[in-house]
Amino acid sequence: REPVAVIGLGRFGIAVALELTRGGTEVLAIDNRPDIAQRLSGQLGQIMVADTTDLDALVEVGVADFGKVVVAIGSDMQASILTTSLLSELEIPDIWAKALSQEHARILKRVGAHHVAMPENDMGMRIAHLVSDQMLDYVEIDQDWVLVKTRPPKELCGVLLDEARLRKRGIAVVSVKPEGASAFRHLDSETYLSYGDEVVIAGTNSDVDKFVKRV
Amino acid sequence: REPVAVIGLGRFGIAVALELTRGGTEVLAIDNRPDIAQRLSGQLGQIMVADTTDLDALVEVGVADFGKVVVAIGSDMQASILTTSLLSELEIPDIWAKALSQEHARILKRVGAHHVAMPENDMGMRIAHLVSDQMLDYVEIDQDWVLVKTRPPKELCGVLLDEARLRKRGIAVVSVKPEGASAFRHLDSETYLSYGDEVVIAGTNSDVDKFVKRV
Ligand SMILES: Nc1ncnc2c1ncn2[C@@H]1O[C@H](COP(=O)(O)OP(=O)(O)OP(=O)(O)O)[C@@H](O)[C@H]1O
Ligand SMILES: Nc1ncnc2c1ncn2[C@@H]1O[C@H](COP(=O)(O)OP(=O)(O)OP(=O)(O)O)[C@@H](O)[C@H]1O
Incomplete structure (x- = not known):
């Protein structure tokens, strides 16, 4: 190295x-x-x-x-x-x-x-999103591609995660940390989310923004 | 708001x-x-x-x-x-x-x-990973869960992406920006990666580290 x-x-x-x-x-x-x-x-x-x-x-x-x-x-x-x-x-x-x-x-x-x-500029932008949107984390990984850590919106809670339907809205749920778990993991083929979970979501700025707003 | x-x-x-x-x-x-x-x-x-x-x-x-x-x-x-x-x-x-x-x-x-x-501390840590590991971006989204933007390792290029096999190694390829494309998108059911692409990978620090090292 x-x-x-x-x-x-x-x-x-x-x-x-x-x-x-x-x-x-x-x-x-x-x-x-x-x-x-x-x-x-x-x-x-x-x-x-x-x-x-x-x-x-x-x-x-x-x-x-x-x-x-x-x-x-x-x-x-x-x-x-x-x-x-x-x-x-x-x-x-x-x-x-x-x-x-x-x-x-x-x-x-x-x-x-x-x-x-x-550093101060990038972090300032990130904090701005955390403060205003109640996300747990917000990262711009590319020009218009963001990864957001957040609680699942109500509509996703208690039902089998329909990835195809989310995909139509430009959203992918990438990872989940179930309530009480100590760490994130990848999604299983059958996932149920609850409000106490944390999820990582990927998509464009506006698709993720629309989606998270419905928490 | x-x-x-x-x-x-x-x-x-x-x-x-x-x-x-x-x-x-x-x-x-x-x-x-x-x-x-x-x-x-x-x-x-x-x-x-x-x-x-x-x-x-x-x-x-x-x-x-x-x-x-x-x-x-x-x-x-x-x-x-x-x-x-x-x-x-x-x-x-x-x-x-x-x-x-x-x-x-x-x-x-x-x-x-x-x-x-x-800000300076978090960004310093992020830059350290970019400088030493040749990743395009490195983000700790949680205690031991990282999202990394990188070129695909050689072993992933030119073959159909085997997500199940990667999952066994603790890795998920989350998004891809094909060479020449202007933006990231979600993965399709059938994905072929080439060296000029950029991918976003998720996993624990050590799983992602092992994986990326084989570029
Ligand atoms: N008591 C105060 N009330 C209001 N503003 C203050 C006070 N003390 C300092 N500031 C303002 O806080 C601002 C930021 O502080 P300073 O420039 O010392 O931080 P910095 O670490 O250099 O910031 P950055 O790294 O964000 O550039 C300054 O513009 C300063 O005028
Ligand atoms: N010509 C130079 N050669 C070597 N080191 C230098 C030189 N000029 C400044 N430095 C060092 O660079 C360091 C960082 O600069 P400075 O403290 O002004 O930055 P800063 O913006 O406050 O940093 P940070 O935001 O990272 O805390 C200082 O410790 C300073 O001694």
Whole structure:
């Protein structure tokens, strides 16, 4: 499994580095603040202090040999753009960068980021759906394809699940966690849902929206 | 549809307020910085300037009548906790708050937040999986139930999809976006996958992990 370099150890960068480490991926964590490196030295394998807007420093800490680098520098837009641009010059094949805004995201892509993430923005959209629609979870897995965790609408409770009929309405019930069960599972050929269950539903935004509204 | 008050218009708060507004929910947006209120006055219906750590100010802007409030104050942990605590005193029935850390999340719950979100942390975890496992998307919809968007593993390409066999390995292929298609759709009774397709797969962390590894 390929090692990954994570630059910038704010909350986002730390989460990336820790989750990679938990999954068995070797991580090189870099930040220009010595106090941050100090604080994390217990939790992360390898931490280096470097200013990544400096090409020599980047090469010196060994980033040039990495196949994958995550630029998790947050509020300093200039440092984030400059670092990304240098990584692109070093021909790093897979560069991920955190963006603060759509404009920042455009610039990052222009200077060589292969993938851009906007954590606060994506999460804000997700929370908006949870708050207004009483879903337990809402995920846009693609442009107009969503997966929603919710209680089954009344009409689905206490009757044999008619998957063909739901399909006509653009809906598929993907998984179920029966009331009292500790985990989700796939559907059986014969499923009865009750109100205390949780289900995962898939479909387009509007099909799922119409469907869930009838809870 | 119930109106929602959003306090704190950083990147997360703005995303919540805008997405709610797009979905047709009435939003009262609040921030104590006049310049922020000024800048957003075009995009958000109703914006008020108030210091939400002041109970009188909270009551004055009308928050006491809301059924749902999102506390999106970020870096000022004290203001976030105090605001949440006051909202709880006002007996707001549904309080969502953004947390900076697990400890902050615990305190927010203790002072009355019904739901806590950690955007940078959740997104960091998600990005970690995308970077290391070459998935197109990775979502934990429950404790140990994940939905993953990916290219089909070689073994699934060019043959009739055997759902029963996959089920024995704990896997369900939930949706497919055939190469060249512009959108995802549900599976047909007879599906052939090819390498250029994208699929959404569901299962436990370890079942999906084993399965995707064989791409
Ligand atoms: N030139 C640089 N070289 C290396 N690290 C840098 C550089 N500039 C900033 N950083 C580091 O990036 C980290 C994250 O940046 P910052 O804290 O501004 O982001 P943030 O948006 O608050 O992050 P998050 O939302 O992830 O908490 C900081 O720890 C900072 O020290
Ligand atoms: N007491 C308060 N009353 C009202 N608004 C407040 C108060 N304290 C802070 N805010 C507002 O909360 C907003 C978000 O806070 P801040 O920018 O510190 O968070 P952040 O973590 O950077 O946010 P994000 O990650 O969402 O961009 C700011 O616009 C700030 O003005």
